[in-house]
Amino acid sequence: DIVMTQGVLPNPVPSGESASITCRSSKSLVYKDGKTYLNWFLQRPGQSPQLLTYWMSTRASGVSDRFSGSGSGTYFTLKISRVRAEDAGVYYCQQVREYPLTFGSGTKLEIK
């Protein structure tokens, strides 16, 4: 199984600053079509997860351009620019390269 390992944020992050969340996979998430099968989600308190980016760096519909995904085949970063109070919650990376699908353990973002 592909293990997803997420980093920890030095919370709280001051409003207006940037935050970078890291995620590492135990195997390359690049498929033979050249795409990297890595999703990022935000789960706000009491809400269902919201897809932020897919294929590592493609923003989902309606997602602010303050969110940007990047990385290589096994190391990934979600950067949040000019953080706002509404960005608070837990961020999860997920690999959809192969079954069983796996999530990272989550990274909590608190805003000051």
Place this chain on the structure above:
Amino acid sequence: EVQLVESGGGLVQPGRSLKLSCLASGFTFSNYGMNWIRQAPGKGLEWVASISSSSSYIYYADTVKGRFTISRDNAKNTLYLQMTSLRSEDTALYYCARQSWESWGQGVMVTVSS
């Protein structure tokens, strides 16, 4: 508007069974694969099972394989999760999500306890 509404959760004793449903609307259900994901209280997300649009391909997490069965009825726009031999560690909020992961239901709580 895409909507996914889960139902069928509740309190159940260990070893018993429960069947969850996810009613889809706002899109052509038969065109999309679907997923079940769960979240134990205070914990992270765990993928449970996936099914392709025509039910040709089905996958399970090892933690539920042999006990849970994912299925769908495209005529009824409904996804199911039949859960048997339930254990306390199956206690969680269960979500259904569309294949592309941009649409999730609100979740349904399953509590396994005597």
